Amino acid sequence: MGNLFLGLFWAVLLIATDNSPPVLLTAQEHPWGNFLPNSWRIVQTVTVANVDGQTIQSQRIVRTTLADVDNEGITLQESETLNLSGRPVEKIPQTLKHDFFQELIQENVQISQGVPVKLTIGRKVVPCDVRIYEQQTSGGRLTTTIWYTPHVYPYILRVERIQRAPAEGPNGVGPIIRQSVTLVQETSALHTIRSSRRSRTYTLQTVERAGNITKITDARCSWDVPGGLLESTTREFDGQNREVRRSVAKMTNYSSFERIPGTTTRQQR
Secondary structure (H helix, E strand, C coil): CHHHHHHHHHHHHHHHHHHCCCCCCCHHHCCCCCECCCCEEEEEEEEEEEECCEEEEEEEEEEEEEEEECCCCEEEEEEEEEEECCEEEECCCEEEEECCCCCECCCCEEEEECCCEEEEECCEEEEEEEEEEEEEECCEEEEEEEEECCCCCCCEEEEEEEEECCCCCCCCCCCEEEEEEEEEEEEHHHCCCCCCCCCCEEEEEEEEEECCEEEEEEEEEECCCCCCEEEEEEEEECCCCCEEEEEEEEEEEEECEEECCCCCCEEEC
16 A cells, blocks of 8 residues: 555656746856856957958957846846957947846747757766747748756757748748857866866857858856856858868956855955
8 A cells, every 4th residue: 555655656746747847047057147247258359361362360359247137137238349450440339138048138039948858968968958949030030949957057058049041931931041059068067066166167169050151169168257258269161161260269357246145245256
């Protein structure tokens, strides 16, 4: 009788688990969410391009400041200076708000949950929930699929974006004109406890294809700095697999106040 009762208990528990809503990410799982407003970083990007046999170099400096963290997402302010041929040009500063899945908060976006899956990172298998964004744009339809977990930083472990051209006919599906995949290659979260302050690093790789152009970005990141990025290299190849452009981005400076969990105290890093 006891075994029967125990079996019924686990059956009810499994049903409740299967029907339970998916866990969503919070500010604590966002690369800016553990810092207080007025934390900032500066990222410098140097791009070298081969245009008609000539080498052209440009420099881009972006300062990003955390403006606010609320229940809906993260508000960032960006100021950008572009230096091309020795002439600095400052762009109009902009304010952007992202949700906790690092997606811009915009109108006319349909959000749904997909079927949970398991991702393999190195030799580790990580169960993930799936979140899907669908947006109709002037250039067609953009679908973004995010594989995520609140248990392994950087919490978003894979992102796939597919841009399709406008469909022909009411029920047609347009051809793919651009697609990219961002995947966590390695994260120290699988080797150290989550609360460890010694090493909270991870690496990302993004492969983007549009027409005959392929871009490959390798990034080194740390959960201990605002925005996460430490440095990245983007290589762009043409249809004949020749490198035609290379960009190297580095975080050159930052200032941050980090939230201490469970308190209202801030700690400068």
